[in-house]
Each structure stands twice: as C-alpha cells, then as structure tokens.
Amino acid sequence: MNDNTACKLPRRRTLGWVLLEFFGSMNLAITLLVVIAIASIIGTVLQQNQPYPDYVLKFGPFWFEVFRGLGLYDVYGAGWFIGILAFLIVSTSVCLYRQTPAMLRDMSRFRTQVQVRSLRGFHQCAEWRLPDRDPEAALAEVTDALRVHGYRWRVRDHGDHRVAAAMKGRCNRLGYLFTHAAVVVIGVGGLLDGNLWLKLKEWRGEIALETRDLAARDIPPASRLQPGAVPAFRGNVMLPEGAAANFVFLRLRDGYLLQELPFAIELRDFQVDYYDTGQPKSFASQVRIHDREHLGDQPLEATIRVNHPLTYRGHAIYQSDFGDGGSKLELRAWPLSGARREPVEIKGEVGGALKLTGPAGPLTLELDEFRLFNLLPEPDARPGDRKFRNFGPSVGFKLRDAAGEAREYLNYMTPVQLEGRWFYISGARSRPGDAFSFLHIPVDARNSPERFLRFNARLRDEDWLRNLLERSAPAGESPDFRRDLNLVRLNLVGLFAQGGFAAVSEKAKAVVPADRLREATALYLNILRDTLAEIFVEVLREEEVDVERNIGEGEEAFFNDAVSALAALPNYGTPFYLQLTGFQQVEASGLQVTHSRGTAVVYAGFAFLVTGIFIMFYTSHRRLWAWLAVEDGATRLVLAGAGNRRQTEFAREFAGLQTALARRLGPPEPSAVAVPAAEPPPPNAPVTGATAPHRSTL
Amino acid sequence: MAVTREAMLEQWEHLSRRPGPMVRDVLWGLLVAAGSGYAWLLYRPYMDGYEVAIQIGGTLALIAWGLYWKPARLFTLAVTTLTVLALWRYGADFELRKSDFLLKYFLESQAAFMWMSLLYVLATATYFAALFGRSEFAGATATALTWSATVMGLTGLLVRWRESYLLGADIGHIPVSNLYEVFILFALITALLYLFYEDRYRTRAMGGFVLLIISAAVGFLLWYTFDRQAHHIQPLIPALQSYWMKIHVPANFIGYGAFALAAMLGVAYLSRARAETRRPHGLLARALPPLELLDEVMYKAIALGFAAFTIATILGALWAAEAWGGYWSWDPKETWALIVWLNYAAWLHLRLTKGWRGAPMAWWAVIGLFVTLFAFLGVNMFLSGLHSYGSL
C-alpha cells in the first residue's frame, strides 16, 4: 500500500501526470459514458444518410447548412463523434494502465500488516478470549477453518502478536482487467472497420466523392478505389438478372465512391418465395463468382439468402435488397380527354422514360416500378384485422410535363373486386409523400375498361352528342324548346366532363338567384343524369347490347359507378389511362459486399467482455485476517474480513466460518458481534458501506 | 419474514450435512435427462448436429437451474405437464382449439394467456393487501398466484410454439418474433426474476411494486389483443429466419426484465424514503420493504441485467454480421441498446467506484426504465430502421 507514501511525497505535476490524471479520472469516464449515450440519440431521431435534398426540404436552407456543418446527417461518422469514442478508449486505456499494476499486486499480496483497531472496525468481525489455548493452537483451528472455506493464507509473527492474512477469489481482479481491456479492443476494432480510412484518404485528397448519377464505367479514377485500397468497406450493388459486376458503391454523405472487387459477381436468378398467405418467405439470389486468378475458368456457383451470406476471399456477400432490373412492359394508353376512342399501344422498360404527346404539350412517361404481387390489407377490413389480399401486378409511373412538374401513378393490372363489383384501379398523387387517391373504373362484360372509356369519349364528342340529343328529344314540344333544352343538356354534359359535379353546381351558383339555387341545382342534376343515362344507353347499343331487353341491375350499377368515376376524372390529372396489358419481369437483386479486417479483433473483445463481466459480478476478492496475541494470560483472537463484492454472500460465509470456529473454541465474545443491535439483522440483509481497505488503491 | 441469524446459521449447517437433498438433486437430474432423452428419440430424425448440441446444452442448463434454485423444479414440472397435456389434446388438428374443452378454456395459447393476465393482476392486488394488511397468508397466496400466472404464461408460449407448426410446417417458429409475443416473455422473465429474489431474500414486501410493471405489461397485451388483433400467429419474414433469434431475443428480455425490476424497486425505495421523512411512524414507512434491502436487490438486478444485456447485444451483433453485413450498423434499435448499456454502465460505476447509494441511484434506476422502455417499445413505434418489423 503505497498510498501513504504518495501522500507524503508531493508528486511532481508534470504534463504527463496531469494528462494521466485527467484521462484516468472516474468522473471523466462516467461523463463520457453519458455523453456518448446522449449523442447517440441524435442519429436515431434524425434519419441518417438520406439524400441531401430531403434534408433541405425538411429544415430549410439555413438549418440544412448548420446541421450539415455539424455532421448530423452522418452522426456516427462525424469527426466529433468519433472523437468522443476515441476519448473513451483513451480514458479506459489510461484507467487500465494505472490500475493494472496495483491490481496485480493486490492479487498476489497477503496483507499481514494490520492494526487490530482497524480489524475491529470491520463489518464482519468476531472476537474470542481463549484462556485455555495458546496462540499456536488457536491459529491451527483458524487455519483449518480457512482451508475448509477455500482460503489461502500467510502467517506473520510480529513479536507481540501474530497475523494470519488470508484471501480467495483473486481472479475477480482479472474481471476488471478483462472487461476494460475488452472496451479498448472493441473500440479499436470498431474504428478500424469504420469509415476512418475513407475519411483519411479524402482528407489527404486522394479520393473525391462523386455526386453525379453516372454509369459505373464513367466514374472517374478519383472516385474509384482499387481492391485493397482500404482495409474495410461496406458497399452495395443492384444487379439485374443476367448481369455481372466487379464493383460496389460506397455511399458517403451526399455522394458515393466506387470500390472495385478482386472478382466479379454474376446474378443468374433472383427468387422470392411466398407463404400461402402471400407474405414473402424467402429472398434468394443464385450467383456465380468469376475470378480467373483463383478459380480459373470454373466459376463458383452459390445461393445467397437473407441470413445466409456467401463469404469469398474475405468478402462477405449478403442479400440486402431487391428491385426491378428493367422489366419489359406492354401498356395501352386510353385517351381520356378527347373524343378519340382508339388506344395507343406502348412498350417500355422499367427505369426507362418515353416521350409522349398530350393535348397540352409533350409529356415524359417515366416507368418507375413494376410489381408482380401487391399484398395489401383488405379494403373493408377494420384496422388491426390483419386480412390481406393479393391485388396482383402493378405498374408505378410518373408523368412529367414540359415544365418538369410530375404526377405519380400506380395502376393495377387486373380488376379488383370491391363491394361485389369489379374495377380497374389507378392511384394518382401530385407529391411523393401524399397518399394516392384512387380512380375506380368499372369493368364491362368483356372484362375490360373499354365500355367506360367509350362512354367517356362520347361525352366529349360534341357532334355525336348533338346528333344523339336531337334524335332523342321529347316529341311534341316546340322546336324552340327542343333547341333550348338540347343546348342546356349539351352544356351540362360539357361542364360535367370538364369539372365533374362541382362544375355544375358552380355554374348554377353563377346564374341562378340564391333563393332558387337548391331547386335549380337539383333540376340541373336531374337533367344531367337523364342525359348521361341516355348517352349510356346509346353506348350500350353501339356495343350491340339489346337495350330493350337486356338492361338490368348490372348495367344500372355499372352506370352509377361510371358516373362516379367520370366525376372523379377531372382530378385524375392525366390525359389518358394507362392500362398494363403485358409484362416480362426482370428482377434485380441488391447485394451488399463487406470486407472488414477488424471483425476478428472485435469478436475477441466480445469474448473478453463477457468473461470479464461475469468474473467481476459473480466472484469476489475476499480477505480475512486472524489477529492473535496473549493478553492477561489468555489468547485473544480477532477474526475479521471483507470482500470487494457480493457482501451478502460474504456475510453468510463469515457467519459460517464463525459458527465453525465457535464449535471448536466456544462462543465469541458478545461485544464483538458485528452489529451489536438489540435484534440482529438477518445475515442475508444487505451489508452496505463495507469498506475493504484495499479499495483505497483505486 | 426475516429469519434470525441463529436460525439461518442452523439452516446453513443443516444444508451441508443432510443427505436428503442430494437424493432429490440426483432424481431431478435424472428426470430432466430422461425427459430430454425421450424428446430426442421422438424428434431425432428432424434434428441436425447443432440442434442436438443445443438440446444437450439446454438440458444441462435446465438441470443446473433446478440445482441452483429449487422452486424451478416444480415450475418446470408444472409447465411440462400442462404443455404435454395440451399437445396431446391437440394431436395434429389446430381446429381442436375451438372444440376441445380443455384446450378452449385452459390450455390453448390464447386461453392460457388470459389466465396468465388474470392471475398476474390478482397477484398484484394480493401482494399489496399482504403488505398493508401484514398478512402472511395473503403473502403466500400472492406468491402462489404469481407462480401460477408464470406457469400459465410459459405454457401458453410453448403451446403457441406448437400451434404455429400446426398452422403450417413452414410457418412454425419460436414465439419470440413480434411485439405481442415478447411482451408475454417480458412478463414471465420479470416475474421469474422477482420470484427468485423473493425466495433468496425471504421477503414478499417487494412483490406489489414489481408486479405493478407486470400488470402494466398485461394491460398493454390486452389492448394489443383486443384492439389490434395482434395475437394471430404470423409467418416469419426472411430477416427473422435465423437461429440467432432464439437466443438473442430471450437474452435481451432477461436484461429488460431485470432493469424493469430494478426500476420498480427504485420506486419502492423512493416511496419508503419519502414516507420515512414525512411520517416516520406511519403505515407506509413501516410496511414498505427496508431501504437497504431494496438498494441491494436493485444493484443485483441491474448487475444481472447488465450482464444479460451485454450478452444479448453481442449476440445481436453476431446476428447482424450474418444478416445485415456488419456487426454494427448504428441502426436505431442497436443504438438504443448501446444507450441503455452505457446508461447502466455509468450507474454501476457510480455505485461501485464512487460509492453512491440511496435516492439518487433509485431515481436513476427509474429513469433507466424509461430509457429501456424506449429501446424496447419506442424505437418500434417512433423510429424506422432495420428492426422495423416489430412495429405496433
């Protein structure tokens, strides 16, 4: 115990000493633990590594810059965060450096220098007066008991008294060493596997982030990393079926780097399996590894699944994502806005863009995604019902006008049954985050949207309408009245076709005095409905339906659904309805490739950590002392002890030891009972504040 | 409740001399080994090398558990008997759960969970009645209720495991795969930890407080069942189809359970400390468990939780390395696990190296529960990430 000497000799306050004192201080350590915990929260609340424009949208340009400066979009890679982690590692190392010698010494040293006074101050202490035994015999009894309890001891004769100093559970100290060494090891290993190397290269100007959207072969050398350029990386690549790549992309902040691999991965097939319920059951990529140098002409075949990566030459390849690899789609564009009825056939590929001409100028059709399955909650299920239905294939696309404004659509290929009737469904939205609002096109007898679309086209065909209305106007009225009525009907249909029911009510509001508004609106709507019905019947007739006999509930329901859909059309926002008529799916598999040199180091750290923690918690370093002297012709025996952990268990052990001795030596002196209270506490009551003398070395 | 020192010492001596327990220990070991061997004979064709190794390890662990803590034996026997009974009633027909009387009202997993819920709530009330009424009998009843609830809960989980296979061979999986299932696990583990400390410290005074958090979990579970229909067995998404799940999740919940227990003891500590200063001779100050006891058990629970949580996080890292391509991705769930871990590391250091005790540590343990709760629930509810399958 050199604490005393340390107090007497004033230490020289060299810089090194001050630094050690600072880094090794417990207060700093605890502060660091809390600070890291709090700092880590940031990255969980703010989604990390999103595209930068998203952040601009979220925070506005000013705060965007501030947060970027603070590195908040990649907190765990930010210099300051890594700095605090490094601080913790340094602090723990210093702590280890300072504690280890004392602990090792503590493990091997029996403390035979003790004052009887301090022994009597121990929580666990018992005292005997033994008139009929000499110290030698008493000591023999004590050491017997110590042996039974697994202690090792050393006896020292101080002349007027003797001390037997015993201890066990020395390895508890190793627990401390293991645990804290593990923190350092894991920390260092983790830093090795992090982005540190990239940062270093970036900082030295050896590499530059690429922020443009380029094909892999066009990426300039400054943004390319050769195999082995960094010891650890984690990158992704999306491979369409049939394609191969010998590189992955490393995403970093608002850009990326291309990491070349020492081999090529070819995706032969990507498969998704489903449960009977329609939920995905497995994602699997069949790949081939091409590596002429190590494999020759015989590529390595393997299947990679979620939870079952492939490791090849220190690179682990994971199934991490999937998508579309350019499925070929056949589409039919049905005009919605004019009198034209014939659809246009289009062929395209997911990921591609097509130029179209709309009535209001050129449009770009961007085919974004194709899905074979759409497992969605039942439309009429209560929330939480967990009933799902497969809605079949769908295509997602954007229509971008000349000004660059885009509207997004999601069209299902097959009709969907809702409330007993069948519809083609198409969702539209003008902003990415919004919910889709759906257009429900009723399905005709031939399972096609055609009847509805012809109905719609007829509404917009003025010559045809005029002709029809003239033929069907009520006979017997004056020609003037017929002309006026037809004009009204034509106008109403026109208004409805352009703006739905809302346009009709607006118009009524504009031309009718307020007191008669309700009445007039109702009248207008009636006329409109009748007219629409007439048009509809004509459309059926054109289909060669026998309208005199064959109009029933089905047609009526169709008519009602069609009118609802027509009323919604003005908000649909595209001049045509795009029907998916055929596809040839090409899937793509997202693979992640990682190469990490630090893994072994970190895993070793894990092993240390667990071992250390268990040793520390579930063993304890216990010391016992027997102090013996001859006083007034009798032998005095003072037995005391302390453990650095697990006080209850130690109290129990001490009690056992005391009882064992009491059986041989007689009962201890009552005054020496540890807590001389009226009613002794149960031995398994917690013993707090037991201060083992060796704690002072900390 | 408190045993005198003499009595305790006597018992101590007894334990070391009496041969009776030895025989029972051997019997216990043989019984478990025999049961495990029988299961092995039945399922041998379906098991691979790992699974055999796991079964051997599990058998030894179960034997050790029963040797270390005697009440675990009766518990294991009760759970096994009920589970086997349920499996026998089921045979291979899942639909029997609606018609077989025993299954429908007692052993079908959903029924078992309802029994568990009821018994835990009753136990909570009974513990408080025992505490304030100073009734030994009520206390013993509360303990029995808690044990029964735990038996029902674990039986329910095991039966549910089987039920998932009855639903479809490819659907079957261990019931620790979603929030609903792990909430039951949480209640069970917290209760078992509590029962352990109750037994070791020979006091029932802490029961009401600990059972409060279990009742809260039960309340959540009922809401989740009836409002959200979360109790249906769902097939496993590919990300969860891994052996690691079977050990990672339970290890985590030993941690969560221990931290929750510590926090509730913190609440008891603060209540008593407050009562002692306000009305030192009032009922509260006398009836609540002694401060020193609370302080010690709180420490033990946090230490155990910390050890379990360390293992769980490491297992999670090993799993992540296999499933996501890296042992650490700073995914919100991972990060919050780290936050919880650092928080309790700080707590332990303050106690051990700075010698802090008492109210501040109790407060910290209570706050720790909120941190833990966020890691376990909040992340799923509010944050997105790779762990997002566990959402409400």
Ligand code: HEM
């Ligand atoms: C992430 C970082 C750390 C972790 C996980 C950690 C973990 C632990 C644990 C679990 C204990 C045992 C507590 C108990 O038994 O109740 C402990 C004890 C201790 N820690 Fe740390 N620690 C860390 C960092 C530090 C640092 C930086 C220092 C030094 C400044 C330090 C100094 C100590 C000391 C002196 C002890 C007491 C050892 C004994 O008495 O045997 N720890 N640590």
